[in-house]
Amino acid sequence: MTDAPTRFVQQATGARKAVRDHVIQILWSGYGEIVRYRLEGADVPTVILKHVVFPGDLDHPRGWNNDRSHQRKVGSYQVEMAWYRDGSGQCDASSRVPRCLDTATVGDEHLIVLEDLDAAGFPLRKEHLTRTEARQCLRWLARFHARFMGREPAGLWPEGSYWHLATRPDEWAAIEDPAIRETAAALDDALTGARYRSLVHGDAKVANFCFAPQGDAVAAVDFQYVGGGCGMRDVAYFLGSGLDEHEQETWETGLLEDYFQALREALNEHGKGAEADAIEHEWRALFPIAQADFYRFLVGWMPDHWKIHDYSRRTALAVVRRLQEGGLPGIPSGTDSSASATSSQ
The missing domain is CATH 3.90.1200 (Aminoglycoside 3'-phosphotransferase; Chain: A, domain 2)
Structure with a gap:
């Protein structure tokens, strides 16, 4: 049985099939994950799902565990959804960002399906810059x-x-x-x-x-x-x-x-x-x-x-x-x- 995030990826991309590939990153303080999906029957071979799930127990890596910190993070994901939905499309190649395919809020979970920048020609990440x-x-x-x-x-x-x-x-x-x-x-x-x-x-x-x-x-x-x-x-x-x-x-x-x-x-x-x-x-x-x-x-x-x-x-x-x-x-x-x-x- 297909889980809800996978169904949403399939719906957002029009893919015949969407397969969860691997976790790219666990979000800060355990607030969800960023996952790559492989697609069949879609315009692109892969997409990225940012899946935000608010934890029951707060676990800040630096010890700043309180409601203010939690509410700031909650607000931040709401802002990010608004940005990808309404603002990101105004950026062009000179200020390149991933194309947003769809967003949804289901209960306390946020789902954002994004273009895979690796496949789009931006596969490198740096820890130190020239x-x-x-x-x-x-x-x-x-x-x-x-x-x-x-x-x-x-x-x-x-x-x-x-x-x-x-x-x-x-x-x-x-x-x-x-x-x-x-x-x-x-x-x-x-x-x-x-x-x-x-x-x-x-x-x-x-x-x-x-x-x-x-x-x-x-x-x-x-x-x-x-x-x-x-x-x-x-x-x-x-x-x-x-x-x-x-x-x-x-x-x-x-x-x-x-x-x-x-x-x-x-x-x-x-x-x-x-x-x-x-x-x-x-x-x-x-x-x-x-x-x-x-x-x-x-x-x-x-x-x-x-x-x-x-x-x-x-x-x-x-x-x-x-x-x-x-x-x-x-x-x-x-x-x-x-x-x-x-x-x-």
């Missing part, structure tokens, strides 16, 4: 940000990214450095208050990019935290999570130039070139603030994480000192950080 590969990912982000510049995040997170302050009051409370804790809201205010906002991927780490063998193209997956925001959230997170300390310090300036060049080109293509100078001016100023904000999250979430190193610490603390000494342009000083750290999406 400078050229990092540039490819940043160009993807630039084109994504340009495409959705000014777009309201309807059905998505009002503020994209999984680590911004409003979603992380427990981690904020765990920060030991009072200077980081006290300036957290000012950092967040600067980013959420950006004049120029787009959609952000929200979890733009290396593991969420898929590479073509020729090295000339990249696609992105995992849109649980897509939503509105300043594109520097994605860029700071990508550089901070994808490069080691030496690479980040030595490549950062050049990679930022690559990103902004790609952003300008894409804005021109989408008829938004008149605002390119103003967007770049604002976002360049917000980049170190986004770096400091990501550091703020890390030191509260997991203070011994490998992403925390001397360069990230120096960069973040330089921003914090400037805030303490009178603020940064466009950022209010003396903000009460507890106000922003108590709400949660």
